[in-house]
Amino acid sequence: MRTQEHTLDEILTLAAAHFKVSREKLNPDDDFFKALGIDSLQTLDLLTKLENHFHVELPDYELQGVTDFRTLAQRIQSRL
Amino acid sequence: MKRTTKSISWKLDKGVVELALHREPCNEIGSVTLTELERFVAALPELEREAHALIIFSEMKAGFCAGADLRELFLRSEELAPLEASVQVRDFLERIHAVMNAIDSCSLTTIAAVHGVTFGGGFELALACDLIVADKLARFCFPELRLGLIPGFGGVPRLRRDLGNSVVRDLLLTGRSINATKGGQIGLVSQVAGEGEALRAARSTAAQIGKFDRYTAATAKRFIKPIPYDQLRAEVEIFCDLFARPAVRAGLRKFVESTDKQPYLP
Numbered sequence: 335m336r337t338q339e340h341t342l343d344e345i346l347t348l349a350a351a352h353f354k355v356s357r358e359k360l361n362p363d364d365d366f367f368k369a370l371g372i373d374s375l376q377t378l379d380l381l382t383k384l385e386n387h388f389h390v391e392l393p394d395y396e397l398q399g400v401t402d403f404r405t406l407a408q409r410i411q412s413r414l
Numbered sequence: 415m416k417r418t419t420k421s422i423s424w425k426l427d428k429g430v431v432e433l434a435l436h437r438e439p440c441n442e443i444g445s446v447t448l449t450e451l452e453r454f455v456a457a458l459p460e461l462e463r464e465a466h467a468l469i470i471f472s473e474m475k476a477g478f479c480a481g482a483d484l485r486e487l488f489l490r491s492e493e494l495a496p497l498e499a500s501v502q503v504r505d506f507l508e509r510i511h512a513v514m515n516a517i518d519s520c521s522l523t524t525i526a527a528v529h530g531v532t533f534g535g536g537f538e539l540a541l542a543c544d545l546i547v548a549d550k551l552a553r554f555c556f557p558e559l560r561l562g563l564i565p566g567f568g569g570v571p572r573l574r575r576d577l578g579n580s581v582v583r584d585l586l587l588t589g590r591s592i593n594a595t596k597g598g599q600i601g602l603v604s605q606v607a608g609e610g611e612a613l614r615a616a617r618s619t620a621a622q623i624g625k626f627d628r629y630t631a632a633t634a635k636r637f638i639k640p641i642p643y644d645q646l647r648a649e650v651e652i653f654c655d656l657f658a659r660p661a662v663r664a665g666l667r668k669f670v671e672s673t674d675k676q677p678y679l680p
Contacts, residue, residue: 375476378531379530379551381553382551382552382593385595386595393588395588395590
């Protein structure tokens with residue numbers, strides 16, 4: 335069973351690789367819009383990447399207001 | 415043969431028509447794009463004589479198409495008296511329906527090669543095509559309910575024709591978006607391609623289609639793909655009724671003036 339910390343780590347690694355940001359610069363409580371330098375449309379790419387990686391569906395409305403990696407990991411964890 | 419306009423361009427090469435969407439930021443369909451799409455469908459009968467397939471794709475990084483130009487819709491509706499705005503909306507709908515019906519019913523085998531945002535009217539344009547080839551990062555969504563509207567470019571009747579009522583209810587009533595993999599699982603997407611590979615996959619498919627007898631392919635398409643005209647008419651009427659409600663202007667204003675980091679989320 336994947337732990338939430340493991341999920342969080344995978345999210346940070348995936349986001350860093352996809353948006354070409356150093357993994358070391360990303361922290362769990364970062365605002366991912368700022369940390370990754372992305373806009374709302376690019377967050378959809380991130381969402382899709384995460385859905386494909388974790389083999390889950392994340393309804394958009396569950397991400398409304400979510401801006402940090404840790405909360406994102408919680409949402410994904412609840413779908414695993 | 416190549417034709418380029420402000421928002422779109424098309425060319426015919428080796429029996430395949432490629433229609434490229436290239437309006438910043440994500441091919442929002444407003445009055446300019448509509449006029450140019452009308453020019454394209456007016457050219458279709460001539461193209462059909464020389465081609466066997468049509469591919470529609472986007473040159474914009476953000477995606478295939480984010481749907482109707484809501485900013486233009488809002489500004490127009492602010493400038494005009496409600497009755498006049500309703501008349502203009504109906505006219506726009508009738509024209510875009512004519513475009514979508516022409517693409518839906520043309521004798522070519524049509525392929526939407528989509529990536530990224532494929533929302534609202536963009537989703538509806540893809541649904542007018544025979545096949546959807548999707549980049550694995552493509553997302554599909556009907557976000558119209560949050561504006562107090564239903565999709566207005568014929569998408570609901572076409573999705574119901576192709577996949578059934580339960581899929582329409584899921585996407586329409588929740589406003590959630592789904593990815594290409596899910597789209598493949600439910601039969602919406604015929605092929606999922608790697609990142610940046612949708613157009614290549616669509617071209618490969620178009621080349622395969624070119625091996626078949628054109629008359630037979632067109633006959634098969636007419637047999638298997640009826641146009642749901644009655645439901646399309648009903649959609650126009652429902653959309654116009656809803657558009658007359660004050661909630662729509664409020665919804666449009668909220669969207670246009672939104673500073674939300676995720677304005678595309680329902």
